Amino acid sequence: MTVDTREFGSAAMSFEILRAALGDGAAARLGRLAFAGRRPIDTPNFIGITSRGAIPHITPDNVARHLNVGGAYMALEDFIERPQQYSTRTPPIYEIPPTAKHQTRLHSFTAMPPSVTTVLGARRLPAVASPMGNTKSSVSVFTSTGFQALTTAEYLAAAQSLQPDIAVPPADLTHSPITPNSKRALRMAERTDEWLEEWFSELQDSPTPVTTFAPVLPIPYPIQWEYLSRLAEDYLPTAQLAGLALYDPDLLPDLASFVPALLPLPRLSLSPPSTPHHILNQIALGIDLLTIPFINTVSDAGLALAFTFPPPTTPPNNPLPLALDLTAPRFATSLAPLTPHCPCGACTTHHAAYIHHLLAAREMLGWTLLQAHNHGVMAAFFAGVRATLAQQDGAAAFARARGEFARAYEAGFPLGMGERPCF
Template identity: 50%
Template sequence: MSDPSLENSSDMSGRKIFELISSAAADGSAARLGKLSLPGKKVIETPNFFAVTSRGAVPHLTPDNLKRHTSVSGFYMALEDFIEKKEPPILQTPGGEGSRRLHRFTALPSNTVTMLGPRRNPAVTTPFGNTPKALAVFTSTGFRNVTVPEFTTTVQALQPDIVLPMADLPHTSATPSSKKLVRMVERTEVWLDEFLDRLASSKSTASLDSSVFAPMLPVEYPIQWDYLRHLSEDVLDKLDGLAVYDANLLPELVNYPPLTPLPKLCMESPKTPQEVLRQVSLGIDICAMSFANSTSDAGVAMTFSFPPPSVDEVRPLGTNMWSPEHSTAVVPLVEGCQCYTCSKHHRAYLHHLLNAKEMLGWNLLQIHNHHVINEFFAGIREALTKGQAVFEEEARRFTASYEPVFPEGTGARPRARGYHFKSEASSDRINKPAWIDLDKEAASAQITSLAESSTPSGESQDATPVAVVNVEEAVATLSIN
């Protein structure tokens, strides 16, 4: 179905990393097929997804399990996960000719794609905003600022396959004022230009160049139109793609034809596969799939597929594996699923692992859920080979066939990690204490017993002060003992 008239990203920037196979049709759909090819990496057919990592690892999965039991082709990592010290261990990892330090430190297969950005996806809310020269980030030792020179130096040292430059994004959930939005766009443009200039002046080994995906801000088009013009006219030869933070703005790129052939990564975290389909229909090529981690954390096994099955009832997007009904179910998580989890284990075993708080339970769930997402995108590409009209029709059927949200897991989630952190004031602690002070518990029990015994049966509430005096005496006695 290849259309020779279509341009690819090499026509403008001089680097052939993305090839368009089919593009928007006359029916208005912007969904498209393509191939992302980076030197030394396996070709990634698009639309596709990148797994979102925490501290360089996909939650619950070790690199060997990723290689053996998943088909993930790319990984998104955040610089703030590694820079808790002045000289973080990642920068002390041996490099070597033709070696990418980020791959070596994270032990990922050399043929997979690493993408490095300054902040996590989704990012933790910061208590203070960005400054004209620095971006606020959250590390394991607290909040700090990162400057463009520091970010550029680190990128040069780590050599990710793809880099997302610093962008002045909203640091709270509140909608910024118009004046603030204008300032965000201006800062992002200045940071991008400084980053590109520093990157160009410090390149030493051409074979280790990182592909740059310029940010497209979640700002209304009238505010950032000149920034987009700057991308398409002034720095296009230095760009290899776009990092889109609001997929709703993609139709505006029709005003900038040079940007159309570039691959588009969506950093707007989807919460459901329905949102993914919408992003693809708007022209997204790669999705940062963060809901895979949250769904596995919740103990939910994904059960959706694309195209959807031909049934009359509305089906759930997943199964709550904490439910007691699975305690004796010796069937796969999904009938017909070819993933390692479904091939080797059954629902009853996974239910037992979760209730026993065994990490293997979440490990098997993560393998299964990433397999389901991989098959989901394979189904999208298969539908697009038959035409955009077929894809749009199947997308409408999918929305009608499945519930709009994932079921909630009813069990206890694993202990919170860095990407679970909440910085809002007065937030409850995510992790419950792993141990208790037995002496204090025993003292509390004795005090409660004394308080209850000091009040005669049937006495009115007026006798409460007597109980208080006795409790205070009990506390003093226990303290002396």
């Protein structure tokens, strides 16, 4: 049952809010994001994090065959390195032609399945802090050959050439755990505002449309209120703005209070959660799409995710682990699947002892199976969240299940002892 249906979109993208669990405002909601030629994404959901255009340890054919991933985040800095001896070379990604199967350069170069929605940003998630800093007209990116400046004009040209389904314009970020002072935060807002104005100005006369999710900075609302008001007053009515990319989901209550016109837009979180508890926090604030780098991190450490949502109906005596360290000796003779009742290919075809052996032998297949399992667990987790929100009392049911999840599972992941394979 849906209590409301609201739709926002353009010819290339549509976003439908199927149910807002707590009505309007900063609250969990059900939706569906769809792009022409791509598999629709039911939200809340997550998108995969890539490295140089590929989900680590998974080949593109296995992404289509074994991963229930609707989208993939890609960083332009992964593709634009300029070796010193070839400083004038054009990066190969700009030269590869689209094909009948892969109709954009980004899909063609990465061989990403055509059903997968692509999201392009300038920096990786999480990004490496640059010692150079950004300038008035460029951001500092970290390529495989070192740091280099990427101008806003170059980034827009790249987005138009590569044609991702979603492009996140550059934002003036520090990528540092240290909170910027008020002077630096104000400069972040002013620069980002100027860059976005330049972005949309160039797109007005461009024959190549770019679906734009505007960045929302990780600074207090009062410092960036003018920038956010411009999004609602100048770019939303002209249909230039398609969504929001939030670097701090905690700003959503402020957006709901002061710029409610932005609420119907789809919301992409670029603030990586560290545990599933933090994922639930972001969903409760109203995030639609999440980027979750810890999936790749725990797989590299030899950990198999072991949580479900809603949590087990029988409360455990002690909090359950969020993941299992398959390098532990107790798995050497275990013929059980990684987690009970898991439908992923790793659990239905293999057992824990086999993957333990692969990790001990440093066989790359071990990490491939772990990635398939961990992405499967995360897909089932989000499916459980959506099913809970779809109940008659979705808001109350989600709040109860979220509290039970916090009591049922440990606060953090165990320290995995696995070592990723050497290439």
